[in-house]
Amino acid sequence: VGAEYAPAVVVGSGYGAAVAALRLGEAGVRTLVLEMGRLWDTPAADGRVHCSMTAPDRRSMWFKTRTEAPLATFLWLDVINKDITPYPGVLDRVRFPNMSVYVGRGVGGGSLVNGGMAVTPSRAYFQEVLPQVDAAAMYATYFPLARRMLGAATVPSAWFESTEWYQYARVSRDQAKAAGLKTVFVPNVYDFDYMQREAAGAVPKSALAQEVIYGNNFGKRSLDKTYLPAALGTGNVTIRTLSRVRAIRRAADGTYLLTVDRLDDTGAVVATDEISCRSLFLGAGSLGTTELLLRARETGALPALSPQVGQGWGGNGNVMLGRANHMWHPTGAHQSTIPVLGIDDWSNAANPVFAEIAPLPAGIETWASLYLAITRNPERGTFTYDAAKDSAVLNWTGAQSDPSIAAAKSLFDRVNAANGTIYRYDLFGDTRAFAADFCYHPLGGCVLGRATDPYGRALGYDRLYVTDGSLVPGSIGVNPFVTITALAERTMARVLAEDNVG
Numbered sequence: 001v002g003a004e005y006a007p008a009v010v011v012g013s014g015y016g017a018a019v020a021a022l023r024l025g026e027a028g029v030r031t032l033v034l035e036m037g038r039l040w041d042t043p044a045a046d047g048r049v050h051c052s053m054t055a056p057d058r059r060s061m062w063f064k065t066r067t068e069a070p071l072a073t074f075l076w077l078d079v080i081n082k083d084i085t086p087y088p089g090v091l092d093r094v095r096f097p098n099m100s101v102y103v104g105r106g107v108g109g110g111s112l113v114n115g116g117m118a119v120t121p122s123r124a125y126f127q128e129v130l131p132q133v134d135a136a137a138m139y140a141t142y143f144p145l146a147r148r149m150l151g152a153a154t155v156p157s158a159w160f161e162s163t164e165w166y167q168y169a170r171v172s173r174d175q176a177k178a179a180g181l182k183t184v185f186v187p188n189v190y191d192f193d194y195m196q197r198e199a200a201g202a203v204p205k206s207a208l209a210q211e212v213i214y215g216n217n218f219g220k221r222s223l224d225k226t227y228l229p230a231a232l233g234t235g236n237v238t239i240r241t242l243s244r245v246r247a248i249r250r251a252a253d254g255t256y257l258l259t260v261d262r263l264d265d266t267g268a269v270v271a272t273d274e275i276s277c278r279s280l281f282l283g284a285g286s287l288g289t290t291e292l293l294l295r296a297r298e299t300g301a302l303p304a305l306s307p308q309v310g311q312g313w314g315g316n317g318n319v320m321l322g323r324a325n326h327m328w329h330p331t332g333a334h335q336s337t338i339p340v341l342g343i344d345d346w347s348n349a350a351n352p353v354f355a356e357i358a359p360l361p362a363g364i365e366t367w368a369s370l371y372l373a374i375t376r377n378p379e380r381g382t383f384t385y386d387a388a389k390d391s392a393v394l395n396w397t398g399a400q401s402d403p404s405i406a407a408a409k410s411l412f413d414r415v416n417a418a419n420g421t422i423y424r425y426d427l428f429g430d431t432r433a434f435a436a437d438f439c440y441h442p443l444g445g446c447v448l449g450r451a452t453d454p455y456g457r458a459l460g461y462d463r464l465y466v467t468d469g470s471l472v473p474g475s476i477g478v479n480p481f482v483t484i485t486a487l488a489e490r491t492m493a494r495v496l497a498e499d500n501v502g
């Protein structure tokens with residue numbers, strides 16, 4: 001029996017993959033999307049598709065027996081994580097020594113679990129990070145296109161200033177201002193009209209009901225509401241779920257051959273498909289794409305891949321921290337899960353930091369201010385292929401996170417000094433104030449212009465493309481999905497114009 005054939009295959013269904021699928025479909029190329037996670041469109045017995053952060057069940061995490069939330073404890077109490085039944089849930093925490101990486105699993109990838117912050121990087125920093133990319137075209141064409149396609153919008157300021165749901169953000173803004181720091185409104189893909197109707201009690205709550213990292217039942221324009229239905233609407237795109245690509249090789253005639261494991265709800269491999277394609281687009285994310293290419297190179301399946309595959313990884317300098325406010329500065333029992341403000345000190349040459357003002361939606365007053373700081377950490381990790389486990393291992397030492405912590409500390413020491421406040425030491429399972437051993441923003445591994453040409457074409461092979469966060473060399477200074485989407489749009493425009501992919 002010959003392998004099943006599709007002219008184009010897209011691996012994954014996150015940002016880079018969704019862009020590839022839509023543009024291939026529009027170009028008339030029959031395209032098969034292979035996604036290891038589920039399609040999240042069917043309500044469970046409780047009437048909901050996703051579970052909330054405060055009452056997690058098996059839908060929360062990717063084959064775990066206990067949830068592994070970023071905030072591990074509250075007042076050092078193990079009250080956050082819950083035992084669950086292993087299931088192909090929507091959020092994964094991939095653990096490497098010294099660094100855990102959070103990723104979304106399912107049709108829509110990270111868009112299912114993320115906070116929806118749709119941020120365009122500063123042009124100066126973008127040019128510094130990706131000098132081989134024409135910034136003029138990015139800022140005139142591809143960033144605006146990405147923001148429009150993703151549905152980015154800014155919270156209406158009058159409502160922001162008056163609603164109890166953003167008291168936590170206003171408190172953090174005042175405290176930043178007291179330290180002489182600037183805050184900026186950050187666009188988001190959450191529907192703010194819907195959020196205001198949530199607040200008015202007119203519609204079922206999502207952002208206002210502690211939903212985010214395990215999925216939003218309403219309001220969020222995740223990729224399964226934007227790019228992916230548009231891709232399916234072309235009539236040329238099919239999405240196959242619970243299909244994990246394990247291996248890639250090349251046949252004598254130049255087609256790619258994929259070995260794809262079909263998973264059931266217990267994680268068991270119930271079938272293994274062989275799928276062949278003429279053109280292969282990798283959108284499995286920084287970890288997924290890097291692992292597939294590293295494995296292909298190291299096992300000899302695609303030996304001509306660049307030695308740069310597996311290099312240049314960073315977690316966007318992510319650090320999470322909390323501050324303890326005075327009793328007279330409550331942050332509110334009611335907190336929207338959708339962040340809309342950031343402390344923007346990126347232009348501080350000595351210590352650039354962009355800190356998202358994050359919610360701590362516990363449902364009770366905590367007097368805590370939470371932040372996800374993005375810092376300019378120059379350290380880079382590398383992946384090595386572990387043949388015994390047939391997997392990629394990230395080499396990242398604990399000390400490589402120190403620059404991130406030092407930068408965040410420098411900024412938030414100022415905030416604390418100006419407000420007479422201190423850090424929270426009870427949130428990360430021990431007595432740390434700063435958590436830099438996990439990240440939300442994995443970037444790099446197949447860096448643009450190093451492991452690929454300047455348009456994401458993998459060096460060494462024809463019609464093999466990288467379209468996701470693995471292209472970005474470890475840091476972009478803001479939350480990354482707008483950049484990933486815009487780069488993928490740029491790649492697809494070029495590839496469909498120049499390469500014969502169908």
Ligand code: FDA
Pocket residue numbers: 011012013014015016017034035036037102103104105106107108109110111113114115116117118119213243244245246283284285286288289292440441442467468469470478479480481482484
């Ligand atoms: P992405 O990770 O989105 O998609 C990869 C897909 O490929 C996944 O669906 C995965 O299941 C699938 N896959 C992987 N390996 C596979 C294989 N072998 N076979 C088949 N399928 C495979 N960013 C931002 O800009 N603003 C924000 O507010 C946030 N907030 C945030 C919160 C949280 C909790 C997280 C975890 C992340 C964020 N992010 C974020 C980060 C953002 O979500 C992330 O940068 C993008 O999703 C990355 O997009 P990619 O296209 O690179 O891959």
